[in-house]
Amino acid sequence: MSRFQTILRLVLTASLAITSLAAPHVSRRADGVTDTQLLQFALTLEHLESTFYNQALDKFNDKAFADAGYESWVRGRFEQMRSHEQTHVDFLTKALGDAAPRACTYDFPYNDPKSFVALSMALETVGGSAYMGAAQFLQNKDTLTQAASILAVESRHAAWAASAVLKGSPWDGSFETPLTVDGVYSLASQFIVSCPSTNPTLIAKPLPKLTIEPTSPAAGQHIKFNFNHDEVKHDGDKLYAAWFDGITVHHTDLGDDDRASIPQELQGTVYGAIVKTKESNPTKQDLLTGLVMFEIGFSSYAPNP
Known part of the structure; x- marks a missing residue:
């Protein structure tokens, strides 16, 4: 297991222990959503990222990064990323006006620059998948273009942190992975403690918590899914593990012991969830649980799957 995988495993495992006391108001969506609702959700994520960088970079100075083994330019790039995220917050806040949600209170599971870097990569990756x-x-084409512009920056952030800093791969495969609002919220809400009562209701459906054992598995490994069966409502007896891989969804049968095998072809950032149907479109998949996220490292000489 690489140093990157070890750190990311520790960070993501720690995040699952965070209890949300008063997460954002969420509701089950109707068939249609407005651009305003989508931008409110985007701003909620940008507030989270901006606060994450503000808190961490205020806590860890140049010496802390140097003591962790990073060259002097690394923290400077994170300062630039902090500025980008604040600009995104300001841009979306201005666009939404009185409808803009305010920042929440957060709890991020890092305790040193190394765990901060690993969590940064994870948050930026999820942020890009959320916009995608x-x-x-989005109905307004100008809004779509602006969102795509932010998406591109989030992806650049993730690629830089993953490769230049963590010495891993800057990409996973030929396609990035789009995620549903519900799936993104299941990951982001792990870090939210409470939000202002005046914030608008978000267009997200809370999903049952999902964890896996082991927390940092390998491709092809048989793993255990942990979730509350009483919270997972579905018709019929058959459940599947869904694996999100770019614009493709792989499925494996979930056994009676809640175990399933990870597809051999997966690499890089992997998202998994429990589902009831083998829907092939990643943004139309009806999730029965929240997402799990982990990394499967691969060599620079490995072919694309």
Whole structure:
């Protein structure tokens, strides 16, 4: 297991222990959503990222990064990323006006620059997937272009942190992975403690918590899914593990012991969830649980799957 995988495993495992006391108001969506609702959700994520960088970079100075083994330019790039995220917050806040949600209170599971870097990569990756998954619902083409511009920056952030800093791969395969609003919220809400009562209701459906054992598995490995069966409502007896891989969804049968095998062809950032049907479109998949996220490292000489 690489140093990157070890750190990311520790960070993501720690995040699952965070309890949300008063997460954003969420509701089950109707068939249609407005651009305003989508931008409110985007701003909620940008507030989270901006606060994440503000808190961490205020806590860890140049010496802390140097003591962790990073060259002097690394923290400077994170300062630039902090500025980008604040600009995104300001831009969306201005666009929404009185309808803009305010920042929440957060709890991020890092305790040193190394765990901060790993969590940064994870948050930026999820942020890019959030914009990608929501793009199809935006009606205003100018808004779509602006969202795509932010999406591109989030992806650049993730690629830089993954490769230049963590010495891993800057990409996973030929396609990035779009995620549903519900799936993104299941990951982001792990870090939210409470939000202002005046914030608008978000267009997200809370999903049952999902964890896996082991927390940092390998491709082809048989793993255990942990979730509350009483919270997972579905018709019929058959459940599947869905694996989100770019614009493709792989499925494996979930056994009676809640175990399933990870497809051999997966690499890089992997998202998994429990589902009831083998829907092939990643943004139309009806999730029965929240997402799990982990990394499967691969060599620079490995072919694309």
